[in-house]
Each structure stands twice: as C-alpha cells, then as structure tokens.
Amino acid sequence: MAEQQQFYILLGNLMSPDNDIRKQSEEAYDTIPGQTKITFLLQAIRDAACAEEVKTMAAVLLRRLLSSSFEEIYPGLTVDMQTAIKTELVTSIQTEASPNIRKKVADIAAELCRNLLDDDGNNQWPELLKFLFDSVNSDNVGLREAVISALLQTMEDQTNPRVQAHAAAALINFTEDCPKSLLIPYLDSLVQHLHVIMVAKLQELIQKGTKLVLEQVVTSIASVADTAEEKFVPYYDLFMPSLKHIVENAVQKELRLLRGKTIECISLIGLAVGKDKVHTALSTRCSVHVSYARGFVTPRCISYMISAWARMCKILGKEFQQYLPVVMGPLMKTASIKPEVALLDTQDMENMSEDDGWEFVNLGDQQSFGIKTAGLEEKATACQMLVCYAKELKEGFVEYTEQVVKLMVPLLKFYFHDDILLMGALTTSAESMPLLLECARVRGPDYLTQMWHFMCDALIKAIGTEPDSDVLSEIMHSFAKCIELMGEGCLNNEHFEELGGILKGKLEEHFKNQELRQAKRQDEDYDEGMEETLQDEDENDVYILTKVSDILHSVFSSYKEQVLPWFEQLLQLIVQLVCPSRPWADRQWGLCIFDDVVEHCSPSSFKYAELFLRAMALSLCDTSPEVRQAAAYGVGVMAQYGGENYRPFCTEALPTLLGVIQSPDSKVKENVNATENCISAVGKVMRFRPECANVNEILPHWLSWLPLNEDKEEAVHTFDFLCDLIESNNPIVLGPDNANLPKIFQIIAEGVANESVKSEDACSKRLANVIRQVQGSGGLWTQCVTMLNETQQKAIQDLLNTA
Template identity: 40%
Template sequence: MLTNGKKLVLEQIITTIASIADAAQDHFAAFYNELMPPLKYIFENSKGDNCKMLRGRTIECISLIGLAVGKDLFGADADQIMQFLLTSGVNFEANDDPQISYFISAWARICKVLGPGFAKYLDLIMPSVLLAADFKPEVTIVDGEGDEEDNEEWNYLPIGANRSLGIRTAGLEDKVTACEMIVCFARELKEGFAPYAERVMGMMIQLLRFVFHEGVRQAAAECLPFLLISSRVFGEPHLRHSWETVFNAYKDANKKENENEVICEILNGIAECVEQFGETSIITAQDIEQIYELVLFRLEYLTKRRIEREADRKDDEDIDDEDEQESLNEVFESESNMLARLADINHYLFMTKKEANVPFFDKMAIHFASLLDPRRPYQDRQWAICIFDDLIEFGGHSSLQYQHLFLQPLVNALSEKHAEVRQAAAYGCGIMALKGGQAYEKHCTQLMQPLIISIERSDARSTEENSAATENSISAIAKILKYNSAGLNVHEFVPRFISWLPVWNDHEEVPYVYDYFCDLVESQHPALQGDPSRIFQIILHTFSHGAFDGDASELLENTKARMKSIMKHIQMNEQLFNQILTSLHLNSHQNAVLQQILT
C-alpha cells in the first residue's frame, strides 16, 4: 500500500488496529504474531517527510499492542523496536515534527511493559525527552485590537486593557507529553530512575510555576513523589533534603495555584509522599503541622467559593434552573475531587502515624466537622465521614473525645438517599466494632437498627453504588456480632444476617462477612443447622460472582479456604450432595466454579 500511494488508507487501518488492541487488551494476543511483523516492516520502511504521520501512528499501534499483550509476548520484539526508535533520526529540537509525541508516548508504554528492564534505555532516550520537556514557548505582548484570534498558531490571554499575552502553541503539547512520560518512567522504574532523579526534580519544581499550560503543572506535581522514591538509594540524609525541597515547592505552589485540577494533583502528591515516608523520620512533627495548615488553607478556599456562589445565586434571579444546576454539578464534582485529596492526606497521616497523629488532627477537627452539616453538598458529608472513619480506625481510644462531633451525623447518614454517604457511614460503624473495643460497645448496640434499615431499603441493590453501601452495612453488622456484641442478643440477629447473603461486590468487606458466616457454620449455629442446601447455595453463588477475586489479604485467603472446606464437608455426604445438585439445576459456569471449589 505504501508503494501504491494509499498512505492515508494505511494510516486509518493502523489506527483502527491500535484502537482494537487498546480495547481488547490480553485478548489481542491471538493476533500478535500475524500483525506485528508487517507493522515493524511499515515502521522501518516508511521513509521521507511525507510518511512522518504514518510512522508516528505505526509506533503508536505497536506500543499499544505491546501494552495490551504484555511482556511475555512483546518482550522478544521490544529491543528491536527500541532500536528502530533510537535510530530513527527524529530531530527532537524541531517543534513541528508530529513524530515526537508519538515516539515519547511509545517509550512510556514500552516502559510500562518492560518495567525495570527498560532502565537500560534511559541514557539513550532521556536527552531527547528532557529536551522536549524543557521546551520554552515563544511569547509576545500584543497591544491594541487586531486579528490575533484568527491565528491558529498562537493562543492569546488578556492581561490588561487592550493588551494580550501571546503564546505560540508549536511544541507546547510535546512538552506536556514529555513531562507526562517522565512521570511514567519515574513511577515504573523507581530506583532505576535514580541517575536522573535530582536533575528531573529541579526541572519539575520549576515547572510547577509554568503558567502557559496546566497540563505541565499537573505532570510536575504528579512526578515529585516518584522522584523521592527513586532517591531512596542515596540514603536518608539526601532523601530528607530532597523531601524538604519538594515539600517547600508544594507549599508554594498550593498558595498560588488557581486551577482545581492542578491543586488536586498537588494535594495528591503530598498524600503520596506521606504514604511512602510517613512511617519514617523523614516527615517531622513540624511537617505534619504544616501539612494540616495546607489542608486548612484549601478547606477555607472551598468554603469561600461556596459562600460566593450562594451569594451570586441570590443576586441573579435570571439564571435558568436547568443550566444553573448543570453548572453547579460540575463545580461540586471538581470541589469534591479536591476534598477527596484532602481526605487522602488525612488518611495517610493516620495510617502511618496512628494515634500519634491525633494531636495534630485536633486543630482540624472542628473544621472537618463543619462539612457534616446536612445543608452541605452530599460529597462534603461523604468525605467528612471518611475523615472521621480514619480517626476511629487509627486513632485508638483517643477518637472518643470527638464522638460529639461525628457520632450522630454518622448515624443520620445511614438513612441518606446518596449511597456514597451511606457507604462511608456504614464503614465507620464497622470500624467502631472492629477497632473500638469496650469503649464503643454501647454505640455498636445502638447502631444495629439503623444499619438494618439501611440494608432493607427498597433500593438496596438497585445500583452498583447502592449495593456497595448495602454490603458495607452487612459487613458492619457482621463485625458488631463477632467483635463487639456484649450488649446484644446475638442469636436474635443471626437469621436476619443469613437472609442478606450472599454478598460479592465489595472485595474489601467480603472477607469480614464470610469470616463470620464460617464461624456460624462451623459452630453449627441453629439458624443454619439442618440446612446444608442453603449453605451450599450461599457459598456457590459467592464464588460464582468472583467475591474472592480481589487483592489477596490474609483474612481473605483464610476465609476462602474455610468456605472451600465447608463445601468439601458437604460433599462427603454423597447422597445429600447429589440431592442438592439435582434440586439446583446448575448452569455450566456454576458447575465449573463448583469443580474449582472442590479440587
């Protein structure tokens, strides 16, 4: 097709193959051996300036296929493809070559496939990537009114009366792509990226202030935690100095940034750093104080925006309700994302510092509690409950001093119409039972009825979100009955608990539900004794829905083994087992799952 001049058709075919590979993922392996050789041939033999786009799309297709099928299949071709790229003769100083972004993106995908094995190529590709990332756009000041708007090569920003700042766009998107790819290299290679960590860190800190493109600032904020991880190999003194440099850059950027998406990435970067280094001495008490000051700064920013928004709505009576609501929903989503990142920071501080974090949290408690106000958007209440969930989970008995702030709002949230709020509240109830001990015994007793009402709502399983909330409530009751039931007649609640099974959606809560279920079966609880068919069905349906396919934890693996053991025990009574099979009329999938359970 190249020789016949049908280049555009070939580009379209290759783009289609790339889209299919991206969607099919590992299912595309069946076509790999048939398609990879001609794609390599096209890339190697499409010469000349008129084939630049074809080469770009071909390497995009090759790298997407590699990402789809994985290292085992793609690894044999990866080195040859990298050599193609490295000897292509592309001039990375040219800001108008369409191949540049395709090549850099392909390197990132190949890095994801090869993992640490990609490190051997860094010295060959990083000069080109750094060159693209360090690109400085051409800018100019334009006075008066003109026809600038019609010039597609320039973007113009008003900077005053009859004045505009012009930014030439050529090379700018390649800069964004290069920054995003550096993020990928640092994330995937970890210590393997160490030789470039210090230089790139300096560049990314500078790019946090790159005013011409928020995508560059986002990539810079995202990259810094991975560069700190890469720097571990240089020892603690170097790492401590690097953290101080990064944290100061984050603090400065947080004060000046106005774009919500970039703010979220800055906050996420801080959360990542706390997750990675919070258990070490790298992050000091003074750092924690300043982190919470930063969190408070953004909480006050969100509150100020909400107050201004409400004032604007009162002043403007002509706003169309439907249009206004759509716009408000976008604002709520953006601000909810920011609040989620603030909650993440709090989560990792508690997860790494445990009860030692409570004194730092104390100054923030009243501010977080204000988010529980029922007049606030439901997203505010959701994340506020998550914040207090972390206090309960990791704060030990110190959390009791704040119960006047969170307990009643948490109970009220169990009847919320928004499933996300119910789920957060139900999780907190379970944590009270699991971690609260005798101090929370009275509260656990009082939580049973609200939890039951939450589980038995008419819409309890109507959506995926509702199912997640419902299963968290079921898990909370399992935790109360197993760990904190001194104030209850447990036997009164067991038949109801059994009636809610099976559950399978929430992989984190499934082990707690079935750990208690196995306790009941193994202790021959009257609610299950004499009903092996019911036990059989619960276990089979649970496995059939992939309930134990989540990330393996010790509790999950132990519970899974107990469930299989119970099934095998039922199988030992051959007559009973065959009667159950005859009555249930299992389909082919269920039969296959049953064989997996029993073998």
C-alpha cells in the same frame, strides 16, 4: 404515478435479452433529463412493491449517473433536491430489507460523498459521517455491514487518492467509536481489505513517492487493532513485514510522519496482541524496537515514538528496563522543553501573533504575560510517558528517579499556565511524585527521605497557590499518597503549620463559595443556564473537599492520635460540614473525616464524640446513599477500634443498620454500596462488640446477605469474620451436621469469582484451608461441589491453586 410505472417497465426492458428491445430502451432512457432520472431512480429504489431486479438496475444506474455525469447534473439541482437525495439514500440504507440492494445504495452514497469533497478536501455531506458513526451502535446488522462495505469500497478507489484518504479517515473514526463486540463479525473482511490496500500503497510509495493514503491506512490498521485487541492476534504476521519495512526504510525527511504513524501502529498492535506474541521481536538489543528508537528525535514525530515506547513498556513490563538507556535520552530532552515567556506591553503584543504560537494573559495596566506554546504538546506527552515508566517499572526505574524529580518538581512552581498543554504537564508532574518515591525505596530510607524533602515544600506551596481546580485536585491527591507512603515523621512542625493554614483556607473558601452561589440563585438574572454554571462550580468545590479529606486521611493514618492537637484548628469547620442543613456531599465528606478520626485515633477520639455522634446516628437513615455509607462505615470502625466508650452507640445503631439492610430497595444499584457497608458494620459489631448484639439471632440473617460484591475492602472484613466463625465450629454458621457448608462454599466461590477475595488477602489462605478440610470428607465434598455452577467450581479450584 403512471409515469413512474412506465419508468419501471423501461428499467425492466433495459435487462431484456432481446437486443432490439434493449437498444430502444437505452435510447429512450438517454432522452430523459438528468433531474427526472434521479427522481425516478430514487423512487424505484425505495418502492417496496418494485421487483428486486428492477431496484438493482435502478441502483446501478443512479451510481453510474453520479459517477459519470455528476458535474453536469448535480450542481444544477435545487438545494432542496440535493438535500432530498441525501436524505433518501440514508433512509434507504436504514430501511431496505434486501442486503443486496442495501449494499448498492451504500455504494451510491459513497460515490456521492466522493464527489462532494471539495478541492481542499472538505466534506460537503457531514450528515453522512454522523450517520456512519451512529450506525456503529445500531442493532441492524445489515446496516453496519453496508456502512463498512461502502467505506472499504471507497478506500479501494485507486484513481482518487484524496478520496481514499478521506475514506480511510472515516474508517478510523468508525472503528474508534465501534464497540469490540460489533466489530468482530466484520474483522476478517476488514483486515483483508486493509492489507490489500496497504500493500498496493506501499508499492505506490516505492515507485512514485506518494504517501498520503498510506499514512491514513496505517492509522486505520492501528485503530482496528486497538478495538479488536486479542482478536487481532491471527493478523499480526500479516501486517508486520510491511510495517517493519516502512520503519526501516522511510528515513527521508518527508516520510518522517509516515514513519511515526507506523511506529505508533506497531505499538498499538503489540498492545492488542500481548506480550507472548511480540516477545521474540523484542528480546535482544538488535530488536525491532531498538532499531526504531535510534536516531528518531524529529520534533514533528517524537510524540509518536514516545507514546510507542510507553506502550512497549506496558507490553513487556519489567523486561522493558533493558531499553531505558536507548529511550531516556530523547525522552528527557523532550520533557525538558522550556516554554518561552515574556512580560509585554500593548505595543509589543501587536508585534506578536497567536499564529506564531504565542498565547497571552492580561495582567492589567496595559501589560500582558505571553507564553510561546511550541513544543508543549510534545513536552506534556513526554512527561506522561515518564509517569508510565515509573508506574510500570517501579524499582527498575530507580536509576532515573533523581533526574526526573529535578525535572518534575519545578513544574509545580510555574504559575502562568492557562495553556491546556502546560496544565497537562503540571498535572502529570504531581502524579509522578508518589510513583517516583516508590521507585526510590529500593535505595533505602536515607535516599528516599532526601528525595521527599526535595518534593515536600513544593507540593505544599502548590496546594496553597494553584488556581486551577483540576490541577489542584491532582496535587492534593498526590501529596496525600506521598504522606501515606512516607509515613510518620515525614512532616515537620513548619510543614504542619503551613498545611493547617492552607486546609483551613480551603474549607472556609468552600463555605463562602456556597453562600455566593445561593445569593446568585436569588438574583433577578437567575435562569437554567446560570444554574448549570453554579452546579459545575459546586462539583468543582466538592471535588476539592474530597481531596481535603484524602490529605487528612493520610495524616491520621500516619500520625494517629498525636496529630489531634493540630487537627483541632479545623475541628469546628468539619463539624459545620455534618450539620443536617448542609448539602449531602458536605455531610458525606464530613462524616468520612470523623470516620478517620475514630479509626486511627481511638480511644482518644471519644473526646470529640459529642460533636459528631448525633449527626452519624441521623445519617444512617439519610436519603442520600453516600451519606448512609459514610455513617455505616463509622459504626463499623467504632465497634472495631473505638473502645468501651463507643459501646452504647453501637448498641443503639444496630437496629437501624438492620432496618436499612432489610428495606425492599436496599439492593438496587444506587443503594448497594451503602447496604454493603451496613452489612459489614453489623458483622464488625458481632465480631468486636458481641455484647451489643443478639449474635445468635442476627447471624443466620447476616450469613444470607453474603458475599459482598461491590465494596471489596468491606468484603474482606466479612470473610475474615466468616473464617473466625467456621474455625471455631460455630453451630449456627455450620448448621446441624454441617448442613450449611454447601451455602458457605457458594459464598466463598462467588467472592473469588467477583474478586472480592484475592490471593494476596490474608483470609484467602484461611478460606482455602476450609475448602481443603472438606475435600477429605468424601460425600460432603461431593455434595458441596455439585451445588456449584461451572464458574463457581472454577473459582474454588483457583482458590486452591493460588492460596
């Protein structure tokens, strides 16, 4: 302790205005061994009782020590001592109250980190990176500021390009993980530093040809723009001249990666700042975008270009159509890359290496299937971008639908795809099918049908043969979307026969897999690790079950009751799903399927009622909110579509629905969707089956539960009914002398503000008419509007402007 105090005095004397005292102190400081200096300096920095000027001197000296004498001192320290130094620095950055000292400690950490990069660029202090990323979400403003400051300072170390590049890479990771709200306070400083560094490195590229740091800085700018979004608008003009210069001039072979990253950066900035800001730069065929595209087909960098085009498509929307002739050539060429495949024996495999891009699947009998994966990442990216164009441009993409369909459909038939990149391309292929059909609609029903016939068989066969659950679920989802889009008549008898067998097989496999998992839980080797695996398998199975439900929903909504004879081959399996002993997910999706039967096949659906009504009644009070939601929805569609035969069940279910709504925890997060479906169901019973309810008694309660904010589809039903009641001058809803109108205004305003009502909904015009009628009533209008807060008043005005 005495030695430490003496050291504090020495540090103080190093700042003495007296030359003799200062010189003596410097000589005394130089005689202290390096390890002892480090120990004393760290102690001074962390000592809360130490004067700030002394702590400042200690921080300056420690950084200087690590900068000028690192090789002489640090490698000779014990591992424990090295760990202690790292720990002390990180702790001080977190706990230091003085912003000045905290920044200086961060500078020390940056200096140590710089010295701990080996010759290959490997970081020998990974804990610091973790600390930096954790600091992103820290509530300590000073800590975030110190971390950003340290990264920027290290990036400005012009004498060590390798260190600069690593600091830029760390900044990229930092900003990618940083929430927008936390980044914005530092945005101006961050941007200005990055601009200075970029300009300096661009000059260095021109003069010396060095590019490593510039590549990382460009990516850093892209990452900052991506996180800052519209807040980056003021800096658009600051960066674009330099970025354009790189793209237009970095044409040499060795600069292609830099060019690709710069194009990526420009597109991310464009996506961040929006169409209005970048529109003028992309308004003619001589625009910057087109000049980037010409001649840019280098395999190493094409993925940057392809991704940039997709972002520009999102920015410009339909206006991007004019650039398709430029971009589609290289895009289709990349998407058409065919993986090299081979059937190999053991001897052949020994002559082929995974390092050469080959991956192998063992087929037994000393044979393997080999696939060369070179180019597959670019292929997968290109396929994703084609999906993006179809989604954004719709009928504007129709000229290319035929060639894209011919590319995508064969992907569904490629069965050997353990490689994750091929799986991505297959998933994208499936996703593209309904989007391409939507694009093709503009050419009329004959063209659309021809395209669908090309897809349909391949989709059904893929559902029956696809082994990977992630890919399978996407194929099933897309098939369901296609049926909804094509409608009645899109499937022939052969299709129905094959599809029925496949769905029956999926349901039987679902039950079999559950039995196998239960058996494994009785195994003597069962433990927590196995349980996690079994739960993962169960989640995959349930997800496939949801897609079975999707397909049945699309078939019922398209074919109505005429499909019931076909459905009967699955009926007992669906009944098995809703048994009370089944897991809640089975019961949820079984009920959803019966909901579709009632909604789309009534009144013919009633012949199956004895198979599901009891299960639905019990499920209204189920412990699982998902099951309650499915059951409540079922009551609603029975009231709306079921017909006279379902009237007794609606009467019986109503008190249960009311009880669920009025339970104390009905509005907590996990219950709110189920509760809103109950509220909607009560409304449907009153609207379509008023003989089943005491409407005058229930209506005031129902009005107090509005609006629905979570389930947007059911919210529209409630607003439709509300419009019926208002337009018929229902005295209970309007109240004496229209006393309830301010409350009704609030319900409508909240619905619009929460997007529970949108301008395209039919009820929006009816609601706007209600508002307009009150507008002309003088005092009543003022009374209604003054009850609304600012957000609600804006919502009412938006409704009047758009409906």
